[in-house]
Amino acid sequence: MSSADEIDTEDKISNTDDIENLFLDKEIKTTSQSEKDFIESNIEKRESEEKSKDGSSQKKKPKYSKMLSPHFLCIKLKRPLTENVKSKIGKVIPKQSQYIWVAHAELLKSRKIRGRTYSERRGCYKKVLEIDLVFKLHKNSPLPPIDKVTSDDKCSIELIMKSKVLRRIECYIKLLGQASELAQNIALGNHISGLDQDHLRLCRTMSYEVDVLGFPANNIQQETAIKKALMSRFSLIQGPPGTGKTFTGVKLVYLFNRLNKLYDEKDGKRRRVIFCGPSNKSVDLVARWVVKKLGEKAPKIVRMYASAYEYLDFPVPGRAIISDRSMRDAKSDSTLNKNGVVLHHIIRSDGKPYADRIQKFDAKFREDNIIINENQKLPHEQRKPVKTRLQDIYEYKSLLHSATVEELDNYDVIFCTTSLAGNPRLLSATNGQVAQVIIDECGMCSEPECMVPIIATHATQVVLIGDHKQLRPIIKSREASELGLEKSLFERYSTDGSLMTMLEQQYRMNKSICEFPSRMFYDGKLKTANDKIGRPLKPLKMWQKSNDIPRVFCHVEGEEEILTVKTKEGNEQSRSNMREIEQVLKVFRHMVIVEGVDPGTINVMSQYNAQCTALRAELKEKGFDKFDVTTVVSSQGGEWDYVIFSLVRSLPKYLIEKNPTEGWCIQNLGFITDRHQINVALTRAKKGLVIIGNKNLLVGNEVWKKLLKDYEMNNCIFESRQFP
Numbered sequence: 242m243s244s245a246d247e248i249d250t251e252d253k254i255s256n257t258d259d260i261e262n263l264f265l266d267k268e269i270k271t272t273s274q275s276e277k278d279f280i281e282s283n284i285e286k287r288e289s290e291e292k293s294k295d296g297s298s299q300k301k302k303p304k305y306s307k308m309l310s311p312h313f314l315c316i317k318l319k320r321p322l323t324e325n326v327k328s329k330i331g332k333v334i335p336k337q338s339q340y341i342w343v344a345h346a347e348l349l350k351s352r353k354i355r356g357r358t359y360s361e362r363r364g365c366y367k368k369v370l371e372i373d374l375v376f377k378l379h380k381n382s383p384l385p386p387i388d389k390v391t392s393d394d395k396c397s398i399e400l401i402m403k404s405k406v407l408r409r410i411e412c413y414i415k416l417l418g419q420a421s422e423l424a425q426n427i428a429l430g431n432h433i434s435g436l437d438q439d440h441l442r443l444c445r446t447m448s449y450e451v452d453v454l455g456f457p458a459n460n461i462q463q464e465t466a467i468k469k470a471l472m473s474r475f476s477l478i479q480g481p482p483g484t485g486k487t488f489t490g491v492k493l494v495y496l497f498n499r500l501n502k503l504y505d506e507k508d509g510k511r512r513r514v515i516f517c518g519p520s521n522k523s524v525d526l527v528a529r530w531v532v533k534k535l536g537e538k539a540p541k542i543v544r545m546y547a548s549a550y551e552y553l554d555f556p557v558p559g560r561a562i563i564s565d566r567s568m569r570d571a572k573s574d575s576t577l578n579k580n581g582v583v584l585h586h587i588i589r590s591d592g593k594p595y596a597d598r599i600q601k602f603d604a605k606f607r608e609d610n611i612i613i614n615e616n617q618k619l620p621h622e623q624r625k626p627v628k629t630r631l632q633d634i635y636e637y638k639s640l641l642h643s644a645t646v647e648e649l650d651n652y653d654v655i656f657c658t659t660s661l662a663g664n665p666r667l668l669s670a671t672n673g674q675v676a677q678v679i680i681d682e683c684g685m686c687s688e689p690e691c692m693v694p695i696i697a698t699h700a701t702q703v704v705l706i707g708d709h710k711q712l713r714p715i716i717k718s719r720e721a722s723e724l725g726l727e728k729s730l731f732e733r734y735s736t737d738g739s740l741m742t743m744l745e746q747q748y749r750m751n752k753s754i755c756e757f758p759s760r761m762f763y764d765g766k767l768k769t770a771n772d773k774i775g776r777p778l779k780p781l782k783m784w785q786k787s788n789d790i791p792r793v794f795c796h797v798e799g800e801e802e803i804l805t806v807k808t809k810e811g812n813e814q815s816r817s818n819m820r821e822i823e824q825v826l827k828v829f830r831h832m833v834i835v836e837g838v839d840p841g842t843i844n845v846m847s848q849y850n851a852q853c854t855a856l857r858a859e860l861k862e863k864g865f866d867k868f869d870v871t872t873v874v875s876s877q878g879g880e881w882d883y884v885i886f887s888l889v890r891s892l893p894k895y896l897i898e899k900n901p902t903e904g905w906c907i908q909n910l911g912f913i914t915d916r917h918q919i920n921v922a923l924t925r926a927k928k929g930l931v932i933i934g935n936k937n938l939l940v941g942n943e944v945w946k947k948l949l950k951d952y953e954m955n956n957c958i959f960e961s962r963q964f965p
Contacts, residue, residue, distance in 0.1 A: 305350040310408035314346040319395040344382035360426025420696040466742035477741040482924035498540040512676035519686040525574040543652040551585040595644035662694030667956030683707035683731040687714040691730040751775030783965035791929040811850030831965040842882035872873040884926035900940040914942040
């Protein structure tokens, strides 16, 4: 969902101009069945011409617009208790005379009716906007207690809005029937036809290497993967840790762009590439590499961010950024910004056709935001008015749309998140010119999310890059996970050898660090390219205790502390372990002070936010200013010389079951048994790995039991007092 905190944040914006004031029509009628719509038959009968107060005829009301991705409603209605009910509960709740009927519903369609009405107070006509909504009750909601709701009834309606990201995903999935043949075949698992002979001949004329000095050459698997991607409509590249997956992605961007230029010379039609992924972090990484590694030979690329990022850089009055952990560090990449490839900064740069007008609005909005911040400290009667009007916001949004669409026309490769690939501005700018879609980190991208760029762009070639053995999509609903949403599109196709190529040579980890993950997760296929990888010129002295094998397990019998409510430290039920924190500090201090390791090359890792927060506080208190503490989820895609991994979960030995059931393991081990997260944690370190946990508890899980057996055979397990 790369970091769960990094996923597309387009839904983290609260737009005051996007939320209409919702009004009930004067009379809303319902059928006797809760599954049926709140019917519009009586409303439509009134759609013949009505007479206004002065006798003039009003225009026929507009038709309803159906909602592809409807929002939800929570409806509450106060009703008096019947005498029979009151007599039964009178002794229990003496003064109770009312009850609240509560139901949930889904909006189906809506329409806006603009008109005018006569105001007795003003003595003139005034404009009015009426919003008609048609919805249906949830099947489990109780039947309405009355047939009609009038203005005299105490009825409230709460609009429960879906995020913009989820609405976009849902809309495109519903449009699958209108999508390209390739998109439909991918979604439905049908046979995918090959490309025409002209395309294949053109590919054979190309080199599969990047013509840039110092750029690493392809190994056998990389060459196979790139060739298959160029010559197929649909292909997958599995990139286990350290196998050069990012380099392969950069090469594909370069080679697809070269292929499109050859096509352009041949038939004069422009073709473009979209590179996307589920998180901003993964997309930024590849975009940076394209800029840095390819230099002058890089294609014309642009990085398009979601509106949340633009509004953080250029705040608009009336648009409130929701305070959320995923938005704390939300900002466009500084390297990409310096290199002039961030779209919302480009359109504001000098010389661009819309820059002056956009900059004037930005200056006006800055002044108003200062006033708004000052007004929050003042009593209502002392507050100053702002200059921005609703019409200014509309004009500003129109300017941004025009500027974005025109500017996007200047680029051959567009970098964005998977959700943003379905953005109307992007689609308007590319207008059917997208030939290739590359989706990175596809193993942690849900299938509906992955299908958005494939459906929206009508691309003729699709490449999925990822590793289904590492992080999977993060699905909050257990029911949705069990129904299959947790399985990514990449994982669904991973067993098809004709489509997938696995990169087998890893260039990151010391051979001894790689051995166990290779056997456990990749059937022994992941090989270290050469014995020098991950070997420092001067090995740390602490590895002498483990026979110079740079991986150890420190046994600590600590005590868990559990957060009972969600706080800044972590979510509800997040955990910390003080004994393990003490051991982490002991190892960290030894590595930095005794061994002379640069603290910036050490990553301290845990699966629990509460533990990470406590570790940061303790390291800071002990005088360390430079340190890196991350969750396992946010570490995917990263690498460090050394990793200290704190497992947190612990129980006294007498409480540990000898033959634990699956339910017992879930309750007492939690997600530290998630083999995908274990794989990520074990493969971040290049030169050394220290795992800290309770071995007595961990043997209840198959993966940890095998790891402990492997470490024990190599004399790599120590009591906390013995190491370092």
